[in-house]
Amino acid sequence: MSHPATDLLPSATPVRYLAEDGTTVDGPAGYTQPSVEELREAHRRMVVGRRFDAQATALTKQGRLAVYPSSRGQEACQIAAAMVLRRDDWLFPTYRDSMAMVSRGMDPVEVLTLLRGDAHCGYDPNAARVAPQCTPLSTQTLHATGLAYAMRRKGTDDAVLALIGDGATSEGDFHEALNFAAVFEAPVVFLVQNNGYAISVPLEKQSAAPSLAYKGVGYGVRSEQVDGNDPVAMLAVLHKAFEHARAGKPFLIEAHTYRIEAHTNADDATRYRDSDEVDRWLDADPLARLEKHLRSIGALTDEDVAAAQAEGEQLAADLRSRMNAEPHLDPMTLFDHVYARPTTQLVEQRDLLATELKAQEG
Amino acid sequence: MAATTMAQALNRALRDAMTADERVLVFGEDVGQLGGVFRITDGLTRDFGEQRCFDTPLAEAGIVGFALGMAMGGFKPVVEMQFDAFAYPAFEQITSHVAKMRNRTRGHLTVPMVIRVPFAGGIGGVEHHCDSSEAYYVHTPGLKVVTPATVNDAYTLLREAIDDPDPVIFMEPKKLYWSKEDIELRHLDEPLGHAAIRRHGKDATLIAYGPSVPVALQAAAAAAEEGIDLEVIDLRSLVPFDDDTVMRSVRRTGRCVVVQEASGFAGFGAEIVARIQERCFHSLAAPVIRVSGFDIPYPAPMLEHAHLPSVDRVLDAVDRLQFTDEPDHRYLTGAHS
Numbered sequence: 098m099s100h101p102a103t104d105l106l107p108s109a110t111p112v113r114y115l116a117e118d119g120t121t122v123d124g125p126a127g128y129t130q131p132s133v134e135e136l137r138e139a140h141r142r143m144v145v146g147r148r149f150d151a152q153a154t155a156l157t158k159q160g161r162l163a164v165y166p167s168s169r170g171q172e173a174c175q176i177a178a179a180m181v182l183r184r185d186d187w188l189f190p191t192y193r194d195s196m197a198m199v200s201r202g203m204d205p206v207e208v209l210t211l212l213r214g215d216a217h218c219g220y221d222p223n224a225a226r227v228a229p230q231c232t233p234l235s236t237q238t239l240h241a242t243g244l245a246y247a248m249r250r251k252g253t254d255d256a257v258l259a260l261i262g263d264g265a266t267s268e269g270d271f272h273e274a275l276n277f278a279a280v281f282e283a284p285v286v287f288l289v290q291n292n293g294y295a296i297s298v299p300l301e302k303q304s305a306a307p308s309l310a311y312k313g314v315g316y317g318v319r320s321e322q323v324d325g326n327d328p329v330a331m332l333a334v335l336h337k338a339f340e341h342a343r344a345g346k347p348f349l350i351e352a353h354t355y356r357i358e359a360h361t362n363a364d365d366a367t368r369y370r371d372s373d374e375v376d377r378w379l380d381a382d383p384l385a386r387l388e389k390h391l392r393s394i395g396a397l398t399d400e401d402v403a404a405a406q407a408e409g410e411q412l413a414a415d416l417r418s419r420m421n422a423e424p425h426l427d428p429m430t431l432f433d434h435v436y437a438r439p440t441t442q443l444v445e446q447r448d449l450l451a452t453e454l455k456a457q458e459g
Numbered sequence: 460m461a462a463t464t465m466a467q468a469l470n471r472a473l474r475d476a477m478t479a480d481e482r483v484l485v486f487g488e489d490v491g492q493l494g495g496v497f498r499i500t501d502g503l504t505r506d507f508g509e510q511r512c513f514d515t516p517l518a519e520a521g522i523v524g525f526a527l528g529m530a531m532g533g534f535k536p537v538v539e540m541q542f543d544a545f546a547y548p549a550f551e552q553i554t555s556h557v558a559k560m561r562n563r564t565r566g567h568l569t570v571p572m573v574i575r576v577p578f579a580g581g582i583g584g585v586e587h588h589c590d591s592s593e594a595y596y597v598h599t600p601g602l603k604v605v606t607p608a609t610v611n612d613a614y615t616l617l618r619e620a621i622d623d624p625d626p627v628i629f630m631e632p633k634k635l636y637w638s639k640e641d642i643e644l645r646h647l648d649e650p651l652g653h654a655a656i657r658r659h660g661k662d663a664t665l666i667a668y669g670p671s672v673p674v675a676l677q678a679a680a681a682a683a684e685e686g687i688d689l690e691v692i693d694l695r696s697l698v699p700f701d702d703d704t705v706m707r708s709v710r711r712t713g714r715c716v717v718v719q720e721a722s723g724f725a726g727f728g729a730e731i732v733a734r735i736q737e738r739c740f741h742s743l744a745a746p747v748i749r750v751s752g753f754d755i756p757y758p759a760p761m762l763e764h765a766h767l768p769s770v771d772r773v774l775d776a777v778d779r780l781q782f783t784d785e786p787d788h789r790y791l792t793g794a795h796s
Contacts, residue, residue, distance in 0.1 A: 217563040226533075229563050233555055239521055240556065243528020250510070251532070269548070273521030280516055281525075434566040435600055437624035440652070440699040 105319045107310035111353050112334055113324040117381050120388025128333035133396045139180060139328045141405040143172040143384045146196040148409030149205060152416050153195065157362040161420045163214040166193040167358035170326070173383035174290045174352045176200050177331035178258055181339055182226075187248075189228040189241040189259040193290075193356075197260065198227055200331075205416050215424045235266040238274035238287060245278070245285035247282075249345065256284040256342040264295025268310050275316040278347035286338040287313075287349045290325060290355040297369040313349030325352030326383040329390070355381070372410055428454060462639035465613045469499045469631065471644055472617035473537065477507050480535065483621060485512040487522055487539030487575075495539060497577060497636055519549035521573060527557055530570035537621060544587035545576040550595065552598045558601030559628045573620045573627045578606075579670040581634035581718050581767060583760040589633075590757055591721030593669075596628040597730070601649055604697040606630040608672030609642035612655075612689055612695060632670035652699035656708065660690035663714035663780050666705060666731055668694040671718040671768060678718075678773035680735050687777060697727060705731070713744040714780040718768055723751030724738045745780040 114124040120268040131139070150169050156162045168175055171193075179200035181305040182188060190198055198208045201223050210219025211230050218229035226272060228244075231237035241259035248255045265271055266289055277286050289309050293300055306312060313320035319341060323334045331352060338348035359366035366375075391397035439447065463471075469507045477483045485500055491514040494501030503512035515522050519540060526536035540546035546553075553574065560570045581587030596604045603625050607613040613631070620627035657672065658679050667675035672693045679689040690708050694701065713734055717728040728749045735747050750768045758766045 216565065217559075218565070218567075221567040222564055223567055224792065229560075229568075236524060236552060236556055239524025239552065240531065243525035243530075244532045245528070246525070247529045247532020247534055250534070270520055270524060270552075273516070273518040273524070276516050276518065277525050279522050431780040434562045434564075436561070436699075437569070437602070438650070442700065450559055 100326065105314045105317065107308055107320045107322045107338040107351070110317045111322045111324045112330045113327050114329040114333065115327045115386055115390050117386060119386050119393055121390070124330060126335075128337055131329060131332040131336070133391075133394070135180070135332060136329065136387065136391060137401070139332065140178050140384070140387050140397060140401075141408070142176045142179070142200050143328070143387065144402070144405035145409040145412055146172050146176055147384060148199055148406070148413050149199050149416070150196055152413040153209060154358065154362065156209075156417075156420055162209060162212045164361050165195075165209075165212050166361045168193050168196045168357065168371055170357035170378060170382070170422060171290055171292060171354045172196065173328040173331045173387075174288065174325045174354055177328060177335050178288060178397045180332065181335040182258060183255070184309060185226060185253070185255045187226045187228065187241070187244055187255070187257045189237045189257065190230050191234075191237070191260055191262065191265075192230050193262065194230065194260050198225075198230070201225070201227060204226065205412065206419050209420070213420070213424070215426055219362060235261055235268035235274070239277065242274045242278045242281070242283045244283050245283040245342070246281045248285055249282070254284070254343045256286065256339055258286050258288060260288050262295065263289060263291040263293070263300055263309060264298065266312055267303055272312070272316070275313055275318050275347070275349065277435070279317040282345035283347055284342040284345060285349070286335070286342050287318075287336070289349070289351045289388050290354055291351055292354050294356070294360070296360045296364065299369070308351055309456075310349055310351040318347050318349050320349040320351070322351040322353065325354030326386065328383055328387045354383075356393050401413060461646065462641045463608050463610050464639050465607070465631075466497060466499055466636040468610045468613040468644055469617055470501055470503075472614045472621075473500065473503060475478070475646070476537070477503065477511055480621075482533060482535045483511075483537060484534050485537045485539075486515050486526070488515060488517050488541050490514060490539050491519060493547060496541060497633070498629075498689055499575070500539065506541040519546055520552050523549040523552040523557060526572050526574075527552065527560065527570050530572045531560075531568055533623060535571055537573040537575065540574060540576045542584075542588045543576055543590040543592045543658065546576050546592065549574075553596070553602070553609060553628070554599045560601045562601055568715065569577050569646055570626055571624050573617070573629050575629045575631060577631045577633045577636075577648075579630075579632050579634065579729055580757060583763070584633070585760060586757065589763070591719070591752065593628075593630055593697060594721060594726050597727050601626070602698060603627045604630065605651055605695060606632060606669035606670055606697065608632065608635065608693050608694065609668075610638060611644060612693075614644040616651070616695060618646050619649065619651050622648075627651070629670060634670055635673070638673070652696045652701060654704040655693045656700035656704065657693045658689065658691040660688040660783065661712060662688045663716065663777060664690045664692060664705075664708045664712045665716050665718060665773065665777075666692045666694065667718040668697060670720050670726050674768060674770055674773060675718050677770045678777065681770060681774060682777055687782065689777065700734075702734065702738070705735065709735050709739045709747075710742040713742050715743075715747045716750060716773065716776045716780070717747065718750045718773055720752050720767060722754045723749050724754045726751060748776045748779055750757070750776045
């Protein structure tokens with residue numbers, strides 16, 4: 098199937114419907130605007146999501162998490178990603194997408210087991226319809242594409258959302274995934290959260306493309322760029338992308354956003370970016386922007402905001418208390434799930450460990 | 460009954476597996492209309508349709524990663540890597556994801572799939588077409604690695620690999636594709652992990668797999684003429700490894716030569732030797748010797764004969780097993796070390 102290239106091209110500037118001060122601006126036609134109710138829901142989830150992110154960051158300082166990659170500043174992307182998914186759709190997150198997973202309804206403790214260090218994946222992906230958080234870059238975009246194609250072959254209209262960052266668009270797997278998705282008409286949406294840096298490497302050293310969204314065009318994948326700090330635009334573009342995907346036309350989105358915190362708590366962001374830049378992005382805050390907008394149209398009250406904040410506090414308190422309990426891990430489980438049935442060699446090693454553990458007890 | 464080639468046996472295994480289970484899909488580069496560059500998938504698209512056997516874009520990481528996603532979605536992909544060295548772009552997908560998905564998700568997500576890798580040399584192929592890459596895969600927990608050496612094993616091991624609940628790297632010895640046997644293909648329906656004793660003997664054990672099995676058998680036949688009675692074990696499955704069959708044989712014979720076509724340094728043969736000396740030390744009458752390809756990049760086709768372990772090289776190793784009371788000066792002076 099071939100398209101005129103112009104049908105695939107992203108708009109010349111990122112799609113935007115809300116200015117930084119919360120006033121509406123004329124965005125492109127062709128996108129259905131989210132309802133006020135949906136925006137109120139987005140606001141609530143963004144408040145809770147930000148509180149979750151702050152709590153997780155605090156847990157690293159207390160040594161409760163081995164590492165946490167904050168997504169503060171990327172709330173519009175994270176929450177819109179969770180909101181556009183239907184129950185049976187799949188999410189393929191990266192290590193920075195914990196907020197989206199929590200917003201999808203997952204237990205925050207289960208989401209954080211990877212980062213605490215007690216299990217690679219603390220939940221049942223089939224039950225959550227969320228793949229393991231991926232730490233290699235872009236590898237999961239191919240899994241997302243394959244699973245999307247499998248779902249299409251089974252005759253459902255479920256779709257898949259694959260999240261990646263800007264640096265991951267340089268990886269070969271990303272390009273192979275776009276190509277496979279287009280050739281096999283897989284119902285998959287690729288959402289690139291371009292937060293400006295791949296750890297310390299700025300976008301201009303990552304890509305010379307006019308927009309990362311242009312990377313879809315050469316594969317025959319319709320692409321769009323969007324203001325990633327505008328929740329209205331994020332929801333509008335993601336809804337459109339899922340319409341396309343469910344019809345067998347994959348979609349690539351570049352969301353322009355910014356991570357306010359460092360890459361992780363182990364990173365020193367002052368080595369590669371100045372505080373003026375961070376301040377400029379703080380002025381573009383997605384949560385404040387939505388709040389101003391909803392207040393200006395009379396759709397949000399002080400009570401609404403307080404209720405969302407209370408919900409966030411409740412989640413944070415629950416997370417704190419549960420993360421303060423030491424997980425009880427049985428070393429003997431090391432040998433579980435390597436193969437459906439352990440090899441004789443693994444059985445021998447399991448016996449060795451059992452003997453060692455017994456000796457330590459005695 | 461007409462003789463069956465290994466290539467035909469593999470084709471039959473794919474056909475029978477696709478007939479038995481609708482979830483089995485075959486895909487890769489050139490596997491559709493062309494039937495694969497070695498014709499292993501010949502006629503599958505014609506007979507099962509493009510939904511069941513199809514060509515993909517030319518991208519190995521893409522093929523394997525896409526297959527993993529399809530396995531998550533309930534299909535059983537059997538993908539072809541076309542040539543050993545062409546599989547390297549898929550290495551990250553294989554080692555970081557295919558091998559680990561069961562473990563990463565504590566058994567919630569399993570990805571039963573087969574990755575067919577035509578491997579090893581002896582066919583006059585140009586560079587990047589003759590690598591013996593099994594050591595990379597056997598070193599990765601979570602993968603099973605098997606390689607047939609006989610026509611019937613090509614059939615039965617591939618059927619078992621497709622039925623296996625874990626991902627299997629299926630290494631096909633290219634130079635044996637055209638080997639023939641007059642047999643009726645039989646599905647043994649046993650779990651992977653059993654070695655076969657191809658020839659019984661009492662003086663020493665030759666351990667081989669894949670393309671080296673016929674070499675070991677020829678060497679055993681030649682040694683028999685000199686009065687040396689060699690046992691030949693065909694491993695069939697590298698992972699799981701059949702310690703039981705190997706150790707029982709070596710304890711009985713007390714002498715052992717391991718034959719592999721791959722380069723020797725840190726190869727799979729080193730693992731076998733280490734396991735034998737850990738378990739059979741007091742039964743050994745001589746050091747366990749490896750016969751392998753040299754530690755060089757696979758040579759140009761006109762020189763491969765000098766690189767590949769030959770019957771003579773295997774027989775030389777057998778000579779070094781000290782069958783007499785006379786000390787073997789070559790071994791003692793370290794001339795071969």
